[in-house]
Amino acid sequence: MSVDRALGGVGVWFDDRFHGARGVRVLLRKVFPDHWSFLLGEIILYSFIILLLTGTFLTFWFQPSMTDVIYHGSYLPLRGVRMSEAYASTLNISFDVRGGLLIRQIHHWAADLFMAGIFAHMIRIFFTGAYRKPREVNWLIGIILLTLGMLEGLFGYSLPDDLLSGAGLRILEGVIQSIPLVGTYLAFFLFGGPFPGHDIVPRLYILHVLVIPGLILALVSAHLFIMFYQKHTQMPGKGRTNENVVGAPAYPYFAAKTGAFFFFTFAALAIAATFVQINPIWLYGPFNPVAMSAGSQPDFYMGMLEGALRVMPAWQWVVFGHTFAFNVFIPALLPLGAIFTLAAFWPFLEQWITGDRREHHVNDRPRDRPARTAIGIAVITFYGILWAEGANDLIADHLDVSLYVTTWIARVSVFVGPVLAYIITKRICLGLQRKDAHLLEHGVETGIIRQLPGGEFIEETRPVDEEALAVLTSRTEPPPLPALVAAETEVPPPGMRGTLGKVRERLYNVVTESVPIPEQHANGHGNGHGNGHAIEGNGHAVEGGGHDQESLQAGSTEPGSGDHH
Amino acid sequence: MSDTNSPGHPGDGGSGEGSWPEYLTGGQSHGATASGSGAAGPQGRPGRRRVIGTPPPATARTLLAADEGAAGREVARELPAEPENPRKAKTVEKIVASCFIIAALAGFAFLVFYGTIGVGSLNDALHSNLALGGSMGLMFLLLGIGATLWVRHLMPTVEITEQRHPLASTPEARAAFKKTFEEGTEASGFVKRPLIRRSLLIATVPMAVAPLFLLRDLGPLPGTSLDHTVWRKGLRLLVYGTGRPITPAEFNSPGSIISVGPEGYLDDDDAMAKAAVTLIKFRPGELQFTPANHAVPNKVVQNWTVENIVGYSKICTHVGCPAALYEQTTHRILCPCHQSTFDATQGARVIFGPATRALPQLPIGVDSQGYLIALGDFQEPVGPSFWERS
Numbered sequence: 001m002s003v004d005r006a007l008g009g010v011g012v013w014f015d016d017r018f019h020g021a022r023g024v025r026v027l028l029r030k031v032f033p034d035h036w037s038f039l040l041g042e043i044i045l046y047s048f049i050i051l052l053l054t055g056t057f058l059t060f061w062f063q064p065s066m067t068d069v070i071y072h073g074s075y076l077p078l079r080g081v082r083m084s085e086a087y088a089s090t091l092n093i094s095f096d097v098r099g100g101l102l103i104r105q106i107h108h109w110a111a112d113l114f115m116a117g118i119f120a121h122m123i124r125i126f127f128t129g130a131y132r133k134p135r136e137v138n139w140l141i142g143i144i145l146l147t148l149g150m151l152e153g154l155f156g157y158s159l160p161d162d163l164l165s166g167a168g169l170r171i172l173e174g175v176i177q178s179i180p181l182v183g184t185y186l187a188f189f190l191f192g193g194p195f196p197g198h199d200i201v202p203r204l205y206i207l208h209v210l211v212i213p214g215l216i217l218a219l220v221s222a223h224l225f226i227m228f229y230q231k232h233t234q235m236p237g238k239g240r241t242n243e244n245v246v247g248a249p250a251y252p253y254f255a256a257k258t259g260a261f262f263f264f265t266f267a268a269l270a271i272a273a274t275f276v277q278i279n280p281i282w283l284y285g286p287f288n289p290v291a292m293s294a295g296s297q298p299d300f301y302m303g304m305l306e307g308a309l310r311v312m313p314a315w316q317w318v319v320f321g322h323t324f325a326f327n328v329f330i331p332a333l334l335p336l337g338a339i340f341t342l343a344a345f346w347p348f349l350e351q352w353i354t355g356d357r358r359e360h361h362v363n364d365r366p367r368d369r370p371a372r373t374a375i376g377i378a379v380i381t382f383y384g385i386l387w388a389e390g391a392n393d394l395i396a397d398h399l400d401v402s403l404y405v406t407t408w409i410a411r412v413s414v415f416v417g418p419v420l421a422y423i424i425t426k427r428i429c430l431g432l433q434r435k436d437a438h439l440l441e442h443g444v445e446t447g448i449i450r451q452l453p454g455g456e457f458i459e460e461t462r463p464v465d466e467e468a469l470a471v472l473t474s475r476t477e478p479p480p481l482p483a484l485v486a487a488e489t490e491v492p493p494p495g496m497r498g499t500l501g502k503v504r505e506r507l508y509n510v511v512t513e514s515v516p517i518p519e520q521h522a523n524g525h526g527n528g529h530g531n532g533h534a535i536e537g538n539g540h541a542v543e544g545g546g547h548d549q550e551s552l553q554a555g556s557t558e559p560g561s562g563d564h565h
Numbered sequence: 566m567s568d569t570n571s572p573g574h575p576g577d578g579g580s581g582e583g584s585w586p587e588y589l590t591g592g593q594s595h596g597a598t599a600s601g602s603g604a605a606g607p608q609g610r611p612g613r614r615r616v617i618g619t620p621p622p623a624t625a626r627t628l629l630a631a632d633e634g635a636a637g638r639e640v641a642r643e644l645p646a647e648p649e650n651p652r653k654a655k656t657v658e659k660i661v662a663s664c665f666i667i668a669a670l671a672g673f674a675f676l677v678f679y680g681t682i683g684v685g686s687l688n689d690a691l692h693s694n695l696a697l698g699g700s701m702g703l704m705f706l707l708l709g710i711g712a713t714l715w716v717r718h719l720m721p722t723v724e725i726t727e728q729r730h731p732l733a734s735t736p737e738a739r740a741a742f743k744k745t746f747e748e749g750t751e752a753s754g755f756v757k758r759p760l761i762r763r764s765l766l767i768a769t770v771p772m773a774v775a776p777l778f779l780l781r782d783l784g785p786l787p788g789t790s791l792d793h794t795v796w797r798k799g800l801r802l803l804v805y806g807t808g809r810p811i812t813p814a815e816f817n818s819p820g821s822i823i824s825v826g827p828e829g830y831l832d833d834d835d836a837m838a839k840a841a842v843t844l845i846k847f848r849p850g851e852l853q854f855t856p857a858n859h860a861v862p863n864k865v866v867q868n869w870t871v872e873n874i875v876g877y878s879k880i881c882t883h884v885g886c887p888a889a890l891y892e893q894t895t896h897r898i899l900c901p902c903h904q905s906t907f908d909a910t911q912g913a914r915v916i917f918g919p920a921t922r923a924l925p926q927l928p929i930g931v932d933s934q935g936y937l938i939a940l941g942d943f944q945e946p947v948g949p950s951f952w953e954r955s
Binding site: 192249313 | 826
């Protein structure tokens with residue numbers, strides 16, 4: 001068999017032109033670490049692909065026009081009703097195009113799954129510290145993608161020009177109008193004049209089908225390329241270090257797995273679209289500025305903004321003939337803006353506090369970073385309370401409590417909740433660390449009771465196995481503060497002086513608070529030399545952590561090479 | 566490449582392709598050992614077979630890093646060819662194939678349903694949706710299940726390790742880059758010739774702001790258009806929906822509300838987005854005109870009501886949703902969007918929620934034929950707050 005035949009005619013043809021044999025072979029053996037949470041990113045990617053496919057289908061029939069028409073289609077209740085062409089064509093897609101309703105519903109479900117996937121993915125990245133060096137840029141791209149996804153979703157469900165989405169646009173207009181100084185102008189430019197005008201749907205359409213998807217596509221490509229180039233992170237485990245990546249090869253394992261996962265994603269969306277009705281615009285009716293139904297809800301990813309608008313007290317200033325509508329622009333811009341800003345700065349803030357400028361490729365266990373985990377849970381609590389408040393009318397209705405009571409509960413808990421969440425989460429993390437330390441120190445309980453010669457009863461324990469040991473000891477401590485290193489000199493080193501230095505020192509103590517990992521000797525009960533060895537290798541990596549890449553490399557190749565070659 | 570160092574490129578096997586770089590032969594030889602161990606058996610030296618005259622590559626364990634050293638050592642397989650349990654594999658193979666076959670059937674069913682089930686009514690659309698979506702979902706689901714079983718049970722479990730390399734370049738590489746870049750900069754004269762540099766920067770300024778200018782015609786300037794609506798003295802109040810004028814006598818059920826708009830504008834969404842009005846009929850004595858209510862000084866004026874009928878703007882002063890809910894017993898107007906609540910008996914002042922201002926009241930009266938008319942426009946801007954509003 002010749003090389004040419006093995007490669008196949010097509011392969012040779014391409015290799016003659018693109019020199020691909022070497023590079024593609026590397027791709028075939030690219031290592032993909034395995035963990036269920038790594039599938040979250042794939043959900044997003046596949047939802048996006050499905051969005052592109054179904055969205056293209058919808059554009060073949062959708063008319064982005066606000067021209068008034070009288071409906072003559074096959075949905076009887078609306079025959080003869082005046083409506084925009086956009087709404088009429090959406091009805092047409094739903095009732096007169098075969099598969100139209102299905103594709104429309106898949107599109108909407110896919111948008112929701114896309115956003116839900118982004119939230120879950122970012123939460124996973126945050127809690128495992130996967131945003132740390134060298135992946136800060138991908139974290140920032142992720143935040144931009146989340147923002148773009150929200151806009152894309154909002155614009156998308158506004159296109160059919162139904163009563164519900166019209167209300168959403170009305171709220172958008174009111175929010176933009178409230179922005180000091182430029183708000184009125186921005187609103188007039190966006191809507192082409194006073195609300196609703198005739199321009200907003202065509203404008204949102206081109207943003208929704210070209211501009212934003214183009215940006216998302218470009219950023220997703222960059223995101224994937226960076227991930228590919230820097231290689232995936234991995235969860236802690238035996239033989240997994242900062243210098244290697246352990247997992248299944250791309251071909252055939254990852255390719256087959258991810259292919260299966262694409263099918264599952266599509267199946268889930270198709271089944272949801274078949275059996276669970278979403279956005280039944282024919283029930284809402286066409287937009288008119290006079291009507292509004294009770295219990296109106298935006299898509300879930302906008303619910304937090306909706307809740308923020310609801311929870312805000314009625315504050316407003318009129319100064320020198322100008323209105324500061326704090327009641328609108330503060331809730332619309334501040335809570336989400338603060339979360340995104342904090343998220344964007346967090347990797348750099350953490351680096352500054354801890355002084356940890358090393359590369360990290362092994363993920364943290366959330367419990368090993370109590371302060372970070374607690375901040376994450378606090379932010380999620382803050383977001384979650386506002387999100388729930390976005391449906392407070394439904395909550396009040398279903399739980400049979402006063403609407404105003406739900407708002408007051410939200411007004412208080414939006415401040416108290418995150419603080420409580422922070423304290424409780426940090427306690428839980430430290431408690432889990434103590435449990436780990438206990439396991440390392442005393443081993444796993446076996447349930448065997450032994451009587452000592454002296455008559456004392458003890459329970460036998462065995463040391464934790466190697467895999468668990470690698471996980472339990474995976475924590476890498478940040479380097480000590482320069483102040484703590486050079487404590488004998490009176491003058492604090494640069495970077496630790498002044499108020500900023502004091503702030504950093506206090507934050508350092510908060511961020512690094514943890515239960516010490518017991519020395520491996522304490523693992524005792526006289527057994528496990530092999531075990532002790534593994535810890536030593538790992539412990540070495542931990543210690544070496546403080547002193548840059550050199551020692552890092554030296555420290556951690558030992559266990560890896562021992563296990564896999 | 567390392568072509569020149571290769572031990573031999575005989576070009577045999579009739580390929581006629583001439584010299585192949587070694588990386589190809591490395592990959593090939595690996596593939597040969599993987600797929601052709603049976604074929605190599607008779608020769609008694611599996612994996613040692615010369616494929617096109619090039620010795621097998623040095624190593625396959627670290628094949629990504631060291632595949633260019635052609636030392637001619639024995640190659641170990643990296644991926645096993647068979648799963649651990651061949652007996653089970655036989656069963657799984659049948660299950661996987663069944664999944665794929667049923668998936669294919671579901672896919673064909675989709676095509677058949679597309680051809681046979683029409684749309685054109687609510688029921689037909691529902692049936693079509695169920696048939697198409699059900700078959701499509703089943704197809705993808707079975708493809709997913711089949712592929713998953715395939716990976717989990719038919720492909721041998723394997724874990725391989727790849728080394729990472731520090732992302733930072735070596736100091737030498739950085740120094741070389743710096744030198745190259747500086748040479749380029751010097752050669753361009755960008756630093757040396759500030760005149761060029763600054764004039765170029767100046768030239769980019771209009772380029773940067775031009776797009777903003779181009780966006781100017783996106784919309785008209787607001788001017789004072791937000792301060793008033795289309796209401797003017799003498800315009801009749803038409804009932805939204807029927808389009809008919811109304812007399813106070815016809816609107817004679819206390820506690821009820823209707824939506825009205827200005828004569829001639831009911832179908833004009835732009836006009837109605839500001840001019841929509843809620844008419845509320847009260848029982849005698851329910852309306853409170855206490856000027857002591859400092860929250861709404863003078864908002865309710867006695868002579869703006871007709872026979873206990875009062876008209877408020879329907880556009881919420883929070884962000885502009887139609888404040889469409891009315892609670893008869895408490896006389897509260899509630900906006901369903903963000904739950905701003907207005908007391909209709911007290912000039913629609915805010916009693917809860919994020920709205921800061923009362924709903925503006927429309928001065929109403931009756932014309933010579935007894936129909937309700939506007940006595941003029943609202944006395945203040947309706948709808949949400951905006952910067953220019955005083």
